[in-house]
Amino acid sequence: MNGSRRIAGVELGGTKCVAVLATAQGEIIEQVKVPTTVPDETLPALQAALRGWWEPGGFDAIGIASFGPLQLDPAAGDYGYITATAKRGWRDAAVLQPLTDGFGVPVAIDTDVNGAAAAEGRWGAAKDLVDYAYVTVGTGVGVGLIVNGRPTRGLGHCEAGHMHVARLASDDWGGNCPYHGACVEGLASGPAIAARLGIDGSQVRSDHPVWDTVVEALAQMAQALICAAGPRRLLLGGGVLSDRPELITRIDGRVRTLIGSYLTLPDRGLVTPPGLGALAGPLGPIALALDATA
Template identity: 35%
Template structure:
């Protein structure tokens, strides 16, 4: 690959913008995994948080490009009047905030603007658990649920980015929970299976639930149901699970078992141990994805 300008000493920037915390980092263009510096801080309102982001990057003059992976929903249509904005969100001080515009005003360099799950999914596609395939669904299950979808090496998107965490779900027969999603209640995946839904349903965080608790059977049922939906509609070569909830070792084997039961041999899929897998880059997936995407902006 040929890069514009002198990238021998240049740096890439990464902004992983979460609803709970921001992570910012820099790394060399030639080796994005070799993180030079990294910092995190709680997410406040837009202006206050971006000021801290800019103060971090002010320490580095040789930043060639920055990848921004933001919580959503965001406007990703380049021809839109609100391109680069955070759209309506319950996060205070962010609805209608011109995130990308604020960064461009601070420093006029190339920026790759996408969702947090797209960036993490791209990292898995480049160097993680999906590095050997061209079609992948990356699903993060944590404070919320979202998906980065890559088909034939390109992000899936149209009118906007996918909101695959809000697909409609059939409830588990033993689940009476009313749902956490403020828009869909107990009708969508995020409302039933995100971390806050588990805590609200059972009265303790997922980390405190024992392996033999009914919670994990119900969680596996919902995640498997989502995987069946993505399989039927997108036909990916791999589904990668990231986020805090899938850290529990027993969960993915249960998801595979429930997936097999719910799919009921309707479609041919790879061996389930190779098809439904854990994230390969761990907690670095979002940052690495930002670096990889920023680096693409420098290729002639």
């Protein structure tokens, strides 16, 4: 793809959305941030941002990276829709057509975490790998699982954040997931911590036992991913972990203990922060569009 081409993207997140205009090298030209309220407010505002870039100079492709679950089967009648989300007002919301209608350029859509994983694979901490995972721990627990260079499909995209894991003996809290109670997301996400303690996770002291639960849930999920799909690196980010690097170190250690000597693990770089940091999200839809039009 010619480096002079301009790529547009939209990252749909649980609390905010970002419209992005960038080069094919991942250099961001402009961003517009929009609060995630309800579809009838948020999507037109994002489409207006795209229209503002289209009319003066145009762009060559659009990528959409959205929170989910998403229908990603092009043959399905609800292709490009958000499906069974816990986000109020967004269940069964169409996102692909309202954002891309009228532009007439190639379009790619995937989950926000698969987008971030694609960005890390193109420009970040996974650019030398074809088997890896990007995990974000924030409003939810999302997993972008890349196997042989492509995000997993099948019944749907990866939903490892909703798996059940064994609990610590001292922990019998019922969890916060509206679908699964004490799944990984129901134990380790930002809303789960806030629901459990009554305060935001950023205000919780570093030695609070809730972090033992967070580490254990995420480490068991990581162990399952490694045993099932063999990612060579797991990139852990999101609001819960971004300000607490010690948790990533603890998760790495716990994963190694859980797996033991059964698998040969790399000495370093198994569980690490994302290489792109906060840019992994907004560059995600750009990477999706580039991958789809390569």
